[in-house]
Amino acid sequence: MKKKRNITSKKKVSGSKKKANRRAHQMTRRQLTENILSTFAKRPGEILNYKQISRDLNISSAALRQQVFSIMQDLAFDHLLLEVDRGRFKYNALGHIIEGVFQRDHRGNNKLLPDDGSTPIDIADCNSNHALTGDRVRAQLFAKRKGKNLEAEIIQIVERKDQQLVGVIEVSPSYAFFVTDDKKVGTDVFIPKEELNGAKDNDKVICKITDWPSNAKNPLGRVIAVLGPQGDNNAEMHAILAQYGLPYKYPENVEKEADKLSLDLTKEVLKGREDFRKVTTFTIDPADAKDFDDALSFEKMGENKYQIGVHIADVSHYVTPKSVIDEEAFSRGNSIYLVDRTIPMLPEKLCNDLCSLKPNVDRLAYSCIFTMNDEAKILEYHITRTIINSDRRFSYEEAQQVIETGEGDLKEEILKLNQLAQTLRDKRFKNGAIGFESQEVKFKLDEKGKPIGVYIKESKEANHLIEEFMLLANRTVATHIGKVKDKRTKPKTFVYRIHEQPDQDKMLNLRDFIGKFGYKLKTSGSNLEISDSFNKLLSDVHGKKEETLISTIAIRSMAKARYSTENIGHYGLAFDYYTHFTSPIRRYPDLMVHRLLTEYLNGGKSQNQEKYEEACKHCSETELIAAQAERDSIKYKQVEYMQSYLGKVFDGIISGVAEWGLYVELSESHCEGLVPMRSLDNDFYIYDEQNYCLIGRRTKQRYTIGDKVTVKLAAANLERRQIDFELV
The missing domain is CATH 1.10.10 (Arc Repressor Mutant, subunit A)
Structure with a gap:
């Protein structure tokens, strides 16, 4: 048994x-x-x-x-x-568990960005464990499959990112949902009735996620601000700002602090300042400008000799370090210019009044004073604090009329300054500056902010006049501090505006690509030789069919300018030393430059570089975020403008190519929209990334950047800020 x-x-x-x-x-x-x-x-x-x-x-x-x-x-x-x-x-416990930040991109793809800066790791939706973009998470790695990216599953949300979401409230009798088109969120949010904060159905709101229970399909949230009815101009502009975490109103305590300030021109305030109140001085700005942060003075000093003052609003006199006004300005980093409004860096009392170089009132300034001859050669200069009184406020159009007709107020001063500016501009390009000309889309708005027309803002001699003297002042200040006579002496800590040389691989790709059109580009040699070759290319393609294509790709090969305490020069401007000194009302780095100047002109020692480098990094980031918000406001107004043209046919140019379709910019209004790949139903199109085109597999039909096309407006979706075209 x-x-x-x-x-x-x-x-x-x-x-x-x-x-x-x-x-x-x-x-x-x-x-x-x-x-x-x-x-x-x-x-x-x-x-x-x-x-x-x-x-x-x-x-x-x-x-x-x-x-x-x-x-x-x-x-x-x-x-x-x-x-x-x-x-x-x-078992390698360290290799198995990894920490980082969870990110979902605009196409709904999930990534874990490891803390060690290694390659991003794929996270499937089913393995995201309710993580939201920006959350700090801990994830368990899966074994790497051949031909696949590293994958992982989130096992713990270490820290929720305190983020605000912007969208629309959908209210039902017993509950409400917050809905957003932001694909980086990837889910609707359940809002209990008691957390609506007065929001009504179809209101644009700011929502905060409060919890996401493990057994719940949707996160829970509450409305923290009601922006207004969906489609209302103010609500939509505020929504764009809130989407990027940007402020849409000024804190009351900061406004109150600004209200305490006054223009009290005591002997103590004027001590050490040069008095330019009797020297001819004027401003040239956009017609709708309210803050004037730069002015020019002109005085003839004899035969072939002129004294020209570049006067900049002395913001640092009013805004002291670590004050509530200063902290708010630093947080913002810069003013933000949406289509219909300006979100200022400083309280209105400062930017539109005390600091603004308005005509016929005494104002404090920080100035670069140049003595020049007719060849725009600088005979001498000095940097000093001043008091000025502007004689006249010109718009760009008014100054341009003086230049073109030779008649008008202050014609002698404007004409001579224009001649000197043109000489400075010619010298700059001969020294290797690159001549990229960007188009600026502007809108004609009705009293409710609705666009009734679109036009391109032209840059003429009056614009160049101001531009060249601002560039001169910026370069002079940077050189004055950064260039030391004794090479053994380390320059003092300073804030520079830097621009790296183009990436060599991108330059080689550009050279190979334009070679198909018969153009050449020098990619080695001195900076001057390369920039001359770049300018020749831009000149050669001007007016040609391929101009849009080649100009677009050439711009993409360039690095983005940024702020740093490590000076490497500015490649695009061909300056060895360059900073931002001329706009402290709207840029915080300029305010830092003014403070450092004061310290060093008074014999002070070099300031903490690490502290200023962190501030530079912050300001570079706020600049990019502001630019994104500005682009979104333009896109919103373009969509709003086009809504009344549904079904209409337009001529346009292909401005971009992607695997999901063709971007087309209309020739007349410059509004841009997408021809989705799904609408190209006459063939199966393959995206050729290297040649920036779509190619039909059967017909061999090619669609390339720069091609002229005719399109019909198929849709204009304001919620998504998206225009859809169909090829005709």
Whole structure:
């Protein structure tokens, strides 16, 4: 009997092994990998070989055991296991769990950005564990599959990002949902009735997520601000600002602090300032400008000799470090210019009154005073604090009329300054500055902010006049502080506006691409030789069919300018030293420059570089965010403008090509929209990334940047700020 029971027992075991092997055979390699990792994780300190792991998983098949060994080798290669010696492995806890920030892009793709700066890791929606963009998370890595990116599953949300979401409230009798088109969010938010904060159905609101229970399909949230009815101009502009975490109103305590300030021209205030109140001085600004932060003075000093003052609002006199006004200005980093409004960096009392260089009132300024001859050669200069009184406020159009007709107020001063500015401009390009000319889209708005017309703002001599003297002042200030006579002396800490040389690989790609059109580009040699070649290319393509294509790609090859305490020069302007000194009302870096100037002109020692480098980084980031908000406001107004033209046919130029379709810019209004790939139904189109075109597989039809096309307006979606065209 005993023997019989043993035989039965063996049969049961044998059957169990067969079932285990059968289950293992039915597993995918990924499932088997996860089981192997799980086994190691349960025995973290032990050193195990493939036989021990196979035994733990009830695997006896030779083929499967060989697969177990193969997987363990792959896991060691991916640093999830450590191979202690040949064929013997242990669990690598550090390689298995990774921390970082969760990000979802505008196309709904999820990534984990590891803290160590290594390659981003894919996170499937089903493995995101309710993480939201910006959350700090801990994730468990999966074994790397051949031909696939690294993948992981979020196992813990370490810290929720305190973020505000912008969208629309949909209110039902017993509940409400917050809905957003922002694909980086990826979910609607359930809003309990008591958390509506007065929001009504179809209101544009700012929402904050308060919780996301593990068993809930949607997160819970509350409305923290009601912006107004969807479609209302103010509500939509505020929504754009809120989307980027930008303020749409000024804090009351900061406004109150600004109201305490006054223009009190005491002897103490005027001590050490040069008095320019009797020197001819004027401003040239856009017609709708309210804050005037720069003025020019002009005085003839004799035959072929002129004294020209570049006077900049002395914001640092009023805004002291670490004051509430200063902290708010630093947080903002810069003013923001939406289509229909300006969100100022400083309170209105300062930017539109005390600091604004308005005509016929005394104002404090920080000035670069130049003595020049007719060839625009600087005979001498000095940097000083001044008091000025502007004689006249010109719009660009008024100054341009004086230049074109030779008649009008202050004609002698404006004409001479224009001649000097043109000479400075010519010298700049001869020294290697690159002549990119960007178009600025402007809107004619009715009293409710609705666009009734679109036009392109032209840059003429009056614009160049101001531009060249501002560039001169910026370069002079940067050189004055940054260029030391003794090379053994380290320059004092300063804030520079820098622009790196183009990436060599991008330049080579550009050279190869334009070669297909018969153009050449020098990619090696001196900066002057390369920039001359760049300018020749831009000149050669002007007016040609391929101008849009080549200009677009040329601009993309350039780096973005930024702020830094490490001076590397400004490649695009061909300046060895350059800073931003001329707009402290609307840019915080200019305010930092004014303060550093004061310190150093008074004999002060070099300031803390690390502190200023952090501030530079912050200001570079706020500049990019402001630019994104500005572009979104333009896009919104373009869509709003086009809504009344549904079904109409327009001529346009292909301005961009992507795997999801063609971007077309209309020739007359310059509004841009998408021809979705799905609408190109006459063929299957392949995206040729290297040649910036779509190619029909059967017809070989090509659509390339710069091609002229005719399109019909198919849709204008304000919520998504998206225009859809169809090719005609």
